[in-house]
Amino acid sequence: MTSRSLAQALGLVLTGIFTVAGAAHAADTPHATQPQTVMVQGVQVAIDPSTGRLREPTAAERAALSKAFQVRSSRASSLSAQPRTAADAKSTFRTVSLGNGVRAKAVRVPQELMSSVVAERAPDGTLSVHHDDHGVQAAPKAPEVTR
Numbered sequence: 001m002t003s004r005s006l007a008q009a010l011g012l013v014l015t016g017i018f019t020v021a022g023a024a025h026a027a028d029t030p031h032a033t034q035p036q037t038v039m040v041q042g043v044q045v046a047i048d049p050s051t052g053r054l055r056e057p058t059a060a061e062r063a064a065l066s067k068a069f070q071v072r073s074s075r076a077s078s079l080s081a082q083p084r085t086a087a088d089a090k091s092t093f094r095t096v097s098l099g100n101g102v103r104a105k106a107v108r109v110p111q112e113l114m115s116s117v118v119a120e121r122a123p124d125g126t127l128s129v130h131h132d133d134h135g136v137q138a139a140p141k142a143p144e145v146t147r
Contacts, residue, residue, distance in 0.1 A: 083110045
């Protein structure tokens with residue numbers, strides 16, 4: 001038997017072992033008694049614990065999912081090191097040394113200067129593209145420089 005045939009046979013044996021072990025583990029693992037609710041790209045679905053099939057979530061499941069997302073986003077924003085305003089960002093000025101020996105000034109960009117572009121598909125199939133600022137107030141407009 002050549003080494004290539006031996007490697008293929010060994011691969012098949014290992015695949016079979018892992019498949020059987022995974023199936024045995026899945027059979028031993030108790031299924032969740034609470035229905036799971038999942039949100040992907042704005043679509044909410046629930047997984048029925050008894051059948052394992054997708055279904056529409058109840059109002060209570062929707063409320064729980066909404067609350068979980070709010071808690072998660074508030075934690076993320078509270079743990080973020082980004083300053084909220086330009087005035088807060090002034091305290092983050094620091095001098096950094098670049099790899100080529102140049103020293104430069106750096107600052108963290110405030111959240112009010114960041115935005116996301118979001119594309120949403122309407123029920124009629126058209127796309128709407130807009131900025132999503134995540135509830136952060138926009139910075140005041142700077143005066144235009146003419147010189």
